[in-house]
Structure formats: C-alpha cells, structure tokens
Amino acid sequence: MLKIKTSQFKANDKGKLQVELEHEFRPFKEYEDVVIVCNYLENGEITKYINAMDKSIDFPRLFKDKVKSVRGIVVEDAEGKEVECDVETLTMFPNATFNSIINETAVHLITSYTLNENEEKN
Numbered sequence: 001m002l003k004i005k006t007s008q009f010k011a012n013d014k015g016k017l018q019v020e021l022e023h024e025f026r027p028f029k030e031y032e033d034v035v036i037v038c039n040y041l042e043n044g045e046i047t048k049y050i051n052a053m054d055k056s057i058d059f060p061r062l063f064k065d066k067v068k069s070v071r072g073i074v075v076e077d078a079e080g081k082e083v084e085c086d087v088e089t090l091t092m093f094p095n096a097t098f099n100s101i102i103n104e105t106a107v108h109l110i111t112s113y114t115l116n117e118n119e120e121k122n
Helices: 045-049 059-066 087-092 096-113 117-121
Strands: 022-025 035-039 067-071 074-076 082-084
Touching (some): 059 067, 059 087, 059 096, 087 096
Antiparallel strands (some): 022 035, 035 067, 074 082
8 A cells, every 4th residue: 555644735634635735935044024826837837947948846836826925025226216026026136035935936836736755766
C-alpha cells in the first residue's frame, strides 16, 4: 500500500480528501509581513510552464498565473509617494528584490509539486 503523508491537504470529517490549493507563502524570513497568496500547481499543470526546447521554466508566467495577491510590499517614488504592490507590479517593475520574490515563489510551487526523497523511495 502506498501511503503519502502531506501537510498540503487534509481529510474532512467524512474521511474524504479536502483539497485547498490556496495558501500563503512568505519568501523572506526577515519580513514576515510580506505574504504571497498563491495556489499550488494541479496535477500535470507544470508542463504549461516548461519550454520543450531547452527545458527551462517560465517563472514570471508561473508567478502571474498562480499568485492571487501580494501583501506587505510598498514602492516609494522620489517624491515620497507610496504605491502598494500587486502581482502586476512585481512582474513589470524591474527590481532585483521583485525578481527574487518571483523566483522564490516559483521554486516554492515547483518543489511543492515534486516528490520528496521519501516519496521517491516508495
């Protein structure tokens, strides 16, 4: 019997699997208020983001498709005006920190989708 233990999903009171794809991801330990609300990848969905020619993964597209909202990030202009960031801001504004958030979130979603060592042994 193959038994898969997971913290991503849970059984409801009737013993049925209750799938909750939406979850919160915090890309920075030092900034706990930065929250990315995203959905886990569904079975087979990873292929939408893989380039067949070079096997690369389109992280920005994955981020745009799977992230529902962003909290805790503000951009301040030279005049001191602040704008709260959203998914679109993070993907269109060239910034190393934003790029890191996109990459960390995509890696989080991909690693959540792939087998861990114990699952591979089974």
